[in-house]
Amino acid sequence: MRTYLVTGGAGFIGSNYINYMFKKYDNEIRIINVDVLTYAGNLENLKDVEGRENYTFIKADICDRDAINRIFEENDIDRVVHFAAESHVDRSIVNPEVFVQTNVLGTATMLNAAKKAWELPDGTFKEGKKFLHVSTDEVYGSLDDDPTAFFYETTPYSPHSPYSASKASSDMLVKAYMDTYRFPANITNCSNNYGPFQFPEKLIPLIIHNALEGKKLPVYGDGKNVRDWLYVEDHAKAIDMVQEKGRLFETYNVGGHNEKQNIEIVKTIIDILREELDDSDPRKEHLNYDLITYVADRKGHDRRYAIAPDKIKAEIGWEPETMFKDGIRKTIKWYFDNQEWMEHVTSGDYEKYYEKMYSNR
Numbered sequence: 001m002r003t004y005l006v007t008g009g010a011g012f013i014g015s016n017y018i019n020y021m022f023k024k025y026d027n028e029i030r031i032i033n034v035d036v037l038t039y040a041g042n043l044e045n046l047k048d049v050e051g052r053e054n055y056t057f058i059k060a061d062i063c064d065r066d067a068i069n070r071i072f073e074e075n076d077i078d079r080v081v082h083f084a085a086e087s088h089v090d091r092s093i094v095n096p097e098v099f100v101q102t103n104v105l106g107t108a109t110m111l112n113a114a115k116k117a118w119e120l121p122d123g124t125f126k127e128g129k130k131f132l133h134v135s136t137d138e139v140y141g142s143l144d145d146d147p148t149a150f151f152y153e154t155t156p157y158s159p160h161s162p163y164s165a166s167k168a169s170s171d172m173l174v175k176a177y178m179d180t181y182r183f184p185a186n187i188t189n190c191s192n193n194y195g196p197f198q199f200p201e202k203l204i205p206l207i208i209h210n211a212l213e214g215k216k217l218p219v220y221g222d223g224k225n226v227r228d229w230l231y232v233e234d235h236a237k238a239i240d241m242v243q244e245k246g247r248l249f250e251t252y253n254v255g256g257h258n259e260k261q262n263i264e265i266v267k268t269i270i271d272i273l274r275e276e277l278d279d280s281d282p283r284k285e286h287l288n289y290d291l292i293t294y295v296a297d298r299k300g301h302d303r304r305y306a307i308a309p310d311k312i313k314a315e316i317g318w319e320p321e322t323m324f325k326d327g328i329r330k331t332i333k334w335y336f337d338n339q340e341w342m343e344h345v346t347s348g349d350y351e352k353y354y355e356k357m358y359s360n361r
């Protein structure tokens with residue numbers, strides 16, 4: 001049975017990936033989830049897999065060399081899928097150092113531990129071992145409004161935020177391991193994900209949460225920045241397909257030609273929530289476009305991201321399956337039906353974060 005070591009599996013994409021993998025492979029695989037459980041890690045996301053004999057959770061920091069080495073020593077790991085990171089751009093602007101620590105040094109620790117466990121005396125690697133580094137389209141920088149311009153795998157890196165700079169650095173480390181040691185790895189650079197279990201500091205769950213609470217809906221700058229949205233399960237599927245069918249040492253861009261301006265996303269959420277709420281629901285009266293509030297722009301705000309997913313389609317046959325109109329409705333319905341989940345993650349520290357981030361906006 002193949003054993004996966006998933007880092008950051010209690011976060012948004014990691015937990016969707018683990019849920020997806022067990023739905024697909026059931027008892028054919030074993031997953032070890034290593035997560036230190038920062039504010040963004042939530043084991044509630046994994047309640048459907050908790051208790052499975054072929055699933056283990058280990059609370060550990062990816063920067064803790066001894067702990068990570070021990071996991072490799074005690075388990076014959078076949079695949080690493082490395083999600084663990086600090087992931088929020090706004091937080092990176094306020095506190096860059098933890099992004100360098102986790103995203104750069106943490107990735108170095110993971111690479112070293114896997115290399116140590118997998119390398120043979122002649123410098124080659126054990127058969128079938130693979131490391132997948134989950135990265136972002138933000139490493140490519142920002143596009144202007146020219147609709148024919150896209151990010152390709154060959155686009156030079158030009159990160160702007162401390163977050164994207166730290167992810168670019170971690171990508172470079174993975175590339176260096178592949179080039180220097182022929183370390184068996186792939187990198188995926190994906191566009192903005194949306195779906196269940198996303199922490200409500202990110203645009204879509206934040207707007208859903210605020211709208212249901214009758215709070216202002218903060219739109220940065222002119223609201224015309226463009227993101228290329230992908231349903232999270234399609235990303236999980238892409239990662240699996242890259243590990244199964246991708247060529248080692250290659251980078252694959254993941255995205256789905258689904259560009260939207262932020263203001264369009266916010267209005268779509270309001271429209272769908274109004275359809276979902278009963279006329280008798282008191283929240284409906286105030287839930288309208290008047291809640292939209294233009295606030296101070298994000299520092300260094302990238303204008304537009306747009307992925308060209310041509311390579312992953314041509315080589316691997318991956319394409320997004322979820323149309324945005326269906327995915328966004330499914331997502332909103334999920335948050336609507338799981339308000340208890342939202343209450344749990346928005347209590348305590350997150351309330352303080354929200355006050356701090358949005359009090360001057």
Ligand code: NAD
Nearest residue numbers: 008010011012013036037038040041061062084085087193
């Ligand atoms: P997230 O913030 O929801 O989850 C990150 C997870 O990593 C959390 O469970 C957290 O506890 C864990 N973690 C953080 N520091 C850790 C440490 N030192 N040791 C162990 N675990 C630690 O992030 P996400 O949105 O799920 O993103 C996952 C990965 O995908 C990241 O690498 C991110 O850069 C990348 N990515 C995200 C998106 C997106 O739209 N969210 C798009 C492309 C790529």
Ligand code: DAU
Nearest residue numbers: 087088089136137138191192201202203218219220225262
């Ligand atoms: O492109 C992939 C990246 O997508 C990932 O690598 C990151 O981990 C992930 O956080 C995401 O980054 P963004 O900065 O694009 O996502 P965020 O949800 O923070 O913001 C989306 C857009 O919405 C962006 O243009 C900023 C804007 N925004 C965001 C928030 C939180 C607002 O207008 N108001 C808000 O309150």
